[in-house]
Amino acid sequence: MKKKKIRIFDTTLRDGEQAPGFSMNHEEKLKMAKQLETLGVDIIEGGFPIASEGDFVAVKEISKIVEKCAVAALARAKKDDIDRAWEAVRDAKKPIIHTFIATSDVHLKYKLKKTRTQVLNDTVTAVKYAKLLTNNVEFSAEDATRSDINYVCEVFEAAIDAGAVTVNFPDTVGYAMPYEFGEMIKTITEKVKNIDKAVLSVHCHNDLGLAVANSLAAILNGAGQVECTINGIGERAGNASVEEIAMSIKTRKDIFQDYYADIVTEEIYKSSKLLCNITGMHIQRNKAIVGENAFAHEAGIHQDGMLKESLTYEIMTPQSIGIKHSKLVLGKHSGRHALKSRYEELGYELSKEELEKAYKLFTELADAKKEVFDDDLIAIINNEISGIKGQYEFKRLQITSGTEIIPMAIVEIAEDDEILRESGMGDGPIDAVFQAIEKMTNMKGELADYSIDSVTSGKDAVGEVVLRVIFEGSPFVGRGASTDVIIASAKAYIDAINRAVYSKAKAGEMKG
Numbered sequence: 001m002k003k004k005k006i007r008i009f010d011t012t013l014r015d016g017e018q019a020p021g022f023s024m025n026h027e028e029k030l031k032m033a034k035q036l037e038t039l040g041v042d043i044i045e046g047g048f049p050i051a052s053e054g055d056f057v058a059v060k061e062i063s064k065i066v067e068k069c070a071v072a073a074l075a076r077a078k079k080d081d082i083d084r085a086w087e088a089v090r091d092a093k094k095p096i097i098h099t100f101i102a103t104s105d106v107h108l109k110y111k112l113k114k115t116r117t118q119v120l121n122d123t124v125t126a127v128k129y130a131k132l133l134t135n136n137v138e139f140s141a142e143d144a145t146r147s148d149i150n151y152v153c154e155v156f157e158a159a160i161d162a163g164a165v166t167v168n169f170p171d172t173v174g175y176a177m178p179y180e181f182g183e184m185i186k187t188i189t190e191k192v193k194n195i196d197k198a199v200l201s202v203h204c205h206n207d208l209g210l211a212v213a214n215s216l217a218a219i220l221n222g223a224g225q226v227e228c229t230i231n232g233i234g235e236r237a238g239n240a241s242v243e244e245i246a247m248s249i250k251t252r253k254d255i256f257q258d259y260y261a262d263i264v265t266e267e268i269y270k271s272s273k274l275l276c277n278i279t280g281m282h283i284q285r286n287k288a289i290v291g292e293n294a295f296a297h298e299a300g301i302h303q304d305g306m307l308k309e310s311l312t313y314e315i316m317t318p319q320s321i322g323i324k325h326s327k328l329v330l331g332k333h334s335g336r337h338a339l340k341s342r343y344e345e346l347g348y349e350l351s352k353e354e355l356e357k358a359y360k361l362f363t364e365l366a367d368a369k370k371e372v373f374d375d376d377l378i379a380i381i382n383n384e385i386s387g388i389k390g391q392y393e394f395k396r397l398q399i400t401s402g403t404e405i406i407p408m409a410i411v412e413i414a415e416d417d418e419i420l421r422e423s424g425m426g427d428g429p430i431d432a433v434f435q436a437i438e439k440m441t442n443m444k445g446e447l448a449d450y451s452i453d454s455v456t457s458g459k460d461a462v463g464e465v466v467l468r469v470i471f472e473g474s475p476f477v478g479r480g481a482s483t484d485v486i487i488a489s490a491k492a493y494i495d496a497i498n499r500a501v502y503s504k505a506k507a508g509e510m511k512g
């Protein structure tokens with residue numbers, strides 16, 4: 001029997017990005033889109049173009065740079081939305097207009113103030129209109145799990161007749177149970193007469209922690225597409241996570257023997273890390289597949305079993321998601337060539353200039369600590385190389401702090417070729433450093449979140465500071481890494497300021 005392909009529709013950049021704390025700037029969205037393509041997702045939903053200028057521009061650019069994946073743009077079942085969505089995706093090799101309207105009585109009554117007949121008519125009108133623009137039209141029945149299933153069947157049938165090639169059945173509020181959700185999907189496949197002319201899709205939310213379970217139940221009952229996100233990010237408790245779905249299908253070959261997805265699972269870890277680095281949002285240590293503890297075996301009894309035979313406690317290998325086994329890599333005497341090839345193994349292609357910069361940072365780091373690990377190298381890339389080319393650059397600092405004195409800091413930063421120097425006083429040394437930086441940059445921010453993590457182990461580990469600062473009402477993430485936590489904090493704060501300055505300039509460009 002021929003295996004059935006399960007299409008992976010990734011909505012990290014739309015559903016994920018619209019969740020609080022996960023906003024990304026333009027360059028970050030493009031970088032993420034490129035990685036999603038490498039990961040092997042079939043469709044990238046780039047945004048909701050009518051919702052904001054930022055979404056529109058992002059979808060337009062993603063459409064130009066993505067080659068293998070289809071690119072989808074979201075639109076309500078309205079002409080203006082659909083026009084805007086089409087304008088954004090029309091340059092894509094495989095453009096998709098994804099239009100939606102709610103079908104549950106509660107949404108009809110309170111949100112849309114429309115009858116079922118009106119919603120059915122709107123569906124047909126919207127799909128027909130989108131179909132004039134592109135053949136690839138997906139229709140979603142928002143809040144499908146709380147809708148009358150017979151009505152959803154009727155709407156789907158009409159949508160397919162009007163030209164929809166994908167019909168999506170979302171559990172918008174994350175309410176369904178796996179068994180029940182599977183039954184619903186089965187009902188759709190049985191009752192919608194023309195369902196063979198379309199791919200049935202699902203989009204599950206994780207409010208009860210069941211998004212992945214529901215998606216898997218849907219696959220076994222006839223769904224051919226799942227909508228999901230990296231690390232399961234998304235509205236409220238999030239969406240189904242790409243990595244959990246892909247690894248479930250791969251690991252439980254006995255159950256999913258008739259199905260496959262085209263995800264390059266070895267790219268999972270990198271994709272997850274990239275998203276964390278871009279958004280500054282860490283994932284819980286015990287997160288399935290990509291959490292830091294997912295492949296760690298601490299308990300003695302497990303370690304003993306693992307040493308004898310890894311299959312005793314390991315249902316999948318770290319290598320299968322792209323975690324390299326040997327963590328120890330380079331030392332002080334490693335050359336450029338060794339660094340370059342190590343980066344290539346980790347999946348990073350560096351240009352000549354990037355390699356030079358990385359090598360300089362690497363030798364500084366190797367001087368400060370004996371051993372340089374893969375995570376250190378990734379931190380160099382994420383924090384120093386592929387970040388925004390900022391207006392300000394950290395140079396050096398000096399602090400005095402203790403129990404009986406007021407903490408003071410002197411900080412030097414570079415703005416183009418000019419060196420700026422300023423002092424600051426604060427509640428603690430980090431606060432003093434921030435005060436000094438604010439004076440030099442004329443940026444007054446409000447620190448909303450601050451976290452420090454050791455990227456690698458040992459007392460001389462690299463500390464990575466991730467913070468979130470509010471400038472003029474908008475939040476900006478900043479990151480910095482160093483073996484010295486105060487320096488890491490200073491770099492992170494300057495990074496956040498650079499992002500704020502950049503975003504302001506970009507907004508000015510768009511208006512002008």
Ligand SMILES: [Zn+2]
Nearest residue numbers: 015172203235
């Ligand atoms: Zn959603």
